[in-house]
Amino acid sequence: MLGTIITLSATALATPIAGLLGHRHLKRTANAKYLRITTPNGIDESGFVRIGGIDQWVSVRGEDRRNPVILEILGGPGASNLIFLSRTRAWERHFTIVRWDMRGAANTFAATGPTGQGEMSLDRLYHDAVEVTEHVRTRLSVAKVLLVANSFGTVLGLRLARNHPDLYSAYVGTDQNIIDGGREHSAYRSLVARLQKTGKKKALAAVTAMSADKSTWNVEQLSKYNKLVLTTDPLSYDTMKTVVIRSLWFSPLHTLRGLRSYLKAMTFSEPLALEAVAIDEWAEGTTFDIPFFIFQGDADVLTxxxxxxxxxxxxxxxxxxxxxxxxxxxxxxxxxPDQFLTLMLTKVHPAVTGKPATN
Structure with missing residues (x-):
């Protein structure tokens, strides 16, 4: 969903950053040291697992294996939450976190390229997620895992939580997508209002010509829409530059070649977002047999x-x-990440463990 805007932001930053490779090296080295897990009962392992007929990258990190286990369902599509490790390191003191690069994303995409991803569909990703969950339950010897989904991942997350209360102890959605059978247009209307207010007539004409009906859009139109939504809102654009791009640039897990592959994966996976435009969350069901949480940005203009x-x-x-x-x-x-962790510890942790979290 966000591949185009990330690519554009990275390009905008490329010129000043090109002369700062030495600084990048120092920062990545410091981040690698910060990310080390040295506690006696900790876990830090990653590698490929055979999921859905292809090798997919799975990372497991946490300071104490006795902590609740989180399975993150990433956004994008085609992104990877591994780039945010340095920002979310404190989470790993309280949870064991499984971060999965699904087919078409990051390390999984980089290993074999576009021809090695197999079937790219929401249904296939859903079944992959169930397989990953079963792998995690076996590997970590837990009956259930805590499902945390962000952005595009919430499309899959709702379905997983709704259909598999036997696998998941709770659902947490953040940057929660609401599609409502294609009837949810509030982000589109807000974009039109911003463009009208700022007098950007060319962009306004392009957006109004597309109409609010995403089922009629192609991938290029979707990319243009996402770019305009995020670049016309100052807080969103600042977040892309200072949080997303900086996390990518200073990630100790991603070489320069890895960064290029990361961006290619998001472009490759973008058609999945169009497949999701007709999902109706209400028609699929609003009854969940597990604790249900949504933690949303108060100024989110995309979701x-x-x-x-x-x-x-x-x-x-x-x-x-x-x-x-x-x-x-x-x-x-x-x-x-501090606000999110506080919510996880005060709202979610007691619901899945029956006791308050300890520091």
């Missing part, structure tokens, strides 16, 4: 909090909580 709250209000679950992450656009949990 606004109001539609997410509307879904939340209609959800029936044994426990449910909705919270706003203050001062956050899209990528809310990564811009303010």
């Amino acid at each position: 606004p909090p109001q539609p997410a709250k509307r879904l939340f209000d209609d959800v029936t679950a044994p426990v449910k909580r909705f919270a706003l992450i203050r001062g956050a656009s899209h990528f809310a949990s990564f811009r303010h």
